[in-house]
Amino acid sequence: MRDTSSCFWASAEYCSTPSACHSCKQRVVKMYGLLLENFRCVILEKYGEPAWNKIVENSGTGHHTFATHKIYSEDVMARLVQAALEVTNRSREDITEDVGLHFLGFIGQYGYDRILKVLGRHMRDFLNGLDNLHEYLRFTYPKLKAPSFFCDNETETGLTLHYRSSRKGFLHYVTGQIKAVGRFFYHLEVDVKVLEYNENNHGSYALFQLTFDNSVYMETRRRPKRHSVISLNGETGDLKIPMDVFYEVFPFHIVFDRQMVISSTGNSLEAVLPYLPGKTIASKFTLIRPFTEFTWENVSQCYF
Numbered sequence: 001m002r003d004t005s006s007c008f009w010a011s012a013e014y015c016s017t018p019s020a021c022h023s024c025k026q027r028v029v030k031m032y033g034l035l036l037e038n039f040r041c042v043i044l045e046k047y048g049e050p051a052w053n054k055i056v057e058n059s060g061t062g063h064h065t066f067a068t069h070k071i072y073s074e075d076v077m078a079r080l081v082q083a084a085l086e087v088t089n090r091s092r093e094d095i096t097e098d099v100g101l102h103f104l105g106f107i108g109q110y111g112y113d114r115i116l117k118v119l120g121r122h123m124r125d126f127l128n129g130l131d132n133l134h135e136y137l138r139f140t141y142p143k144l145k146a147p148s149f150f151c152d153n154e155t156e157t158g159l160t161l162h163y164r165s166s167r168k169g170f171l172h173y174v175t176g177q178i179k180a181v182g183r184f185f186y187h188l189e190v191d192v193k194v195l196e197y198n199e200n201n202h203g204s205y206a207l208f209q210l211t212f213d214n215s216v217y218m219e220t221r222r223r224p225k226r227h228s229v230i231s232l233n234g235e236t237g238d239l240k241i242p243m244d245v246f247y248e249v250f251p252f253h254i255v256f257d258r259q260m261v262i263s264s265t266g267n268s269l270e271a272v273l274p275y276l277p278g279k280t281i282a283s284k285f286t287l288i289r290p291f292t293e294f295t296w297e298n299v300s301q302c303y304f
Contacts, residue, residue, distance in 0.1 A: 031074050031167075033066035038106045039080060040066060042099050043088075051087050059083035074167065081169075093172045100176020104184050116185070122216045123186045127151050127161060131289055147174075148291035156218050158211040160195070164291040166203040178210065188212045203291070256281045258296045 043052045056064055059079040066072065084095050104116070119129040127149060134146035147165035163174060175192045182190035189212070196207040247253065251268035254276070262276045262284075270276070276284060287294040 030071045033070045034068040036066040038103050039099050042102045054087050055083040096172040097176035100173040101180045104180045154217055156215050158214055161208040161210055163206040168199045168204045171206055
């Protein structure tokens with residue numbers, strides 16, 4: 001049995017021709033059939049086979065079933081959703097959120113829900129671990145073009161979740177998946193509010209306010225940090241590391257300033273790329289994760 005858990009909130013993107021691979025001016029966005037087969041199963045369950053056949057006919061896709069590991073054009077999903085709106089008289093929001101809500105139940109028939117459960121004991125851990133899951137799965141699916149998630153403004157009543165993707169039109173699908181994760185894995189009802197959403201030539205960005213019982217956050221706040229120095233009076237301070245020790249421990253490090261100019265690199269990296277200092281980091285490296293523009297503001301927002 002092959003692992004399809006990589007298709008959780010994920011897509012694949014390819015250059016349309018080999019000659020375009022360097023410039024990446026022409027791209028054909030594709031997706032795994034698992035998402036499409038999930039869509040088919042939801043329509044069959046809620047509206048029946050006659051409705052599904054009509055949707056396939058109106059969409060002109062010619063696909064009545066989908067192979068979960070086969071790659072399809074993302075245009076197939078867009079055409080199916082548009083046809084579903086006409087056949088069911090439901091809104092785009094309702095249709096796509098329903099598909100997201102049913103996704104966990106769909107993959108559960110293959111046993112893949114067990115893989116997702118290990119992302120964390122709590123809802124906050126699951127959300128914080130999504131990017132690591134997608135990065136790990138790149139070893140199995142090297143052409144995977146996954147979305148990026150990170151959390152901030154966390155309180156005992158919830159958090160804000162940033163979502164970035166190279167795809168467009170999956171806002172309510174993700175909303176449904178978030179609600180399903182809370183409901184089936186953590187027995188939580190998660191209220192999802194979209195604070196911001198925009199699309200551009202690079203994809204889409206959404207900022208969600210998630211409201212749920214996040215009391216575990218206060219427990220983690222009370223625990224001492226693992227890598228902290230605790231004084232006799234109970235105060236916690238940052239662990240100071242001499243720069244020469246830091247450089248030795250991290251031989252492939254890169255130090256850059258607010259102007260994104262590289263000031264130093266580790267010895268091992270310097271042996272491979274000796275002329276990096278003085279160059280802007282964005283001119284020599286591409287930011288893979290998180291999926292965002294490579295600027296100081298975005299990097300500091302994610303990690304500082």
